Amino acid sequence: MLTSGRKGLEASARGTTVLLAALVLASCASGEPEAKIEHLCNVADASEEEALLRGILRADDYTTDINNRTSRVVEGLERNLRDIGPAKETLSTSMCAYKPTPRAGSDRARFEFGWVPRTSKDAEPLLSGGGRFDANGAFGESNYFQTRLFVRCDMPGDLAEPSKAAWLYARASYSFNIGRTDIDQAAKDRQTALAYLMARRVTDALGCENKPLEKPPVVKPAPTP
Template sequence: MPLQRTFDGRFLSRVGKWATFVALACLLGSSCGTSGEEEGLASDLLCDVSVGSPAGDAVRKTLGHSEVETTIFAVPSRLVQRMEDGLREWTAEEGALPTDVCLFQRHAAEGDRSVRISFQWISRSESRKRDLRDATDYVVNGVPAQVNEIRSEVTFPCFMPGDNRMKSRQLHLVGRAAFTAEGPGESREAMDVRHVTLAYLMAQKAVKVLGCENEPLQGEPVVQPGKG
């Protein structure tokens, strides 16, 4: 069962037995420790959208609400495990399934909105021909990105440490933000830039957790139109 919490960090009462086990195991150091960058990272690092942070501001603007309910599908150790499993199981015929990491929601009288963050391995050849439907191309600090009304993606190489190093060099990682359509009030370009920025910022968190040896996604996001 995923972890759920309010925007200010208070865990909701719906946290179940699985979440309790994970928290206790991490405290005891019996099952959550991994080698490399992931070790010692906070369990909510991937989904932390604190008020005033760049990611937090982008999420709240997208949801149109100051209070955000966060559901954590993958703590850092879980993301590392899923990405390593994806590399071992990846084939040209089957590819790899996406891994959901975070869900941000607002519940308001004027309607519900959500943002879902996920990551997925794809082949380098697929990344060159990959296109979202009705998408606009952008470049963020040299990294190719695409965005349409309901999804934004950044695609980049991540050289994983350890036994999966060679396999990861053959693939690209996609960081994805999927969201409910927003209403009027902002230009399409401004909305696109915000959505691409959010995907990039969340992918930066994954890069830290995964310990990508090539150190992609450096610096604050600078979004420019064009195809990377």
């Protein structure tokens, strides 16, 4: 599914209005509830996410690829947590990709999520040139083209026990930075803050009972172990 930034959204608004009106009429006639397009990828105008995203993309506008709706993200993560093994991270579930406009090849900021056992080496630093960070108890590392964030997510019900032995991870990749030499610590911190805010949407959707990312993102360098 593809949506766009402010300019593209305004351009598609009229068609969306007509479509929604048709859906409402159809639902009234059939007694079915109104159809909803539910996803975690919308970036509101004048929000912190928008400011970070535009700064990271270095673009005035962008388009949005919606890889999975909210229900698919939650279902995939819950299924993977039930099946998680003792030593290796689960396959990631893709959520969104944001592309600068005008487009330049495969440039994008992409966000995906999964689980990793707390005893696994997959949660240890592995990025070339990466700097470790702490963000309100979440932790990870960030370099010029990727951020890896790990956070405790206490799941309800039958997933409570497996969630105690795993970290929820967010992986953000910034392909437009590959080959650049001007990505300083401030740029890495912006990338980390955006990954934190996108991960908050997932922890809210999952219903993490400890509300791990409720506070505003405050990114601090973590001490070297």
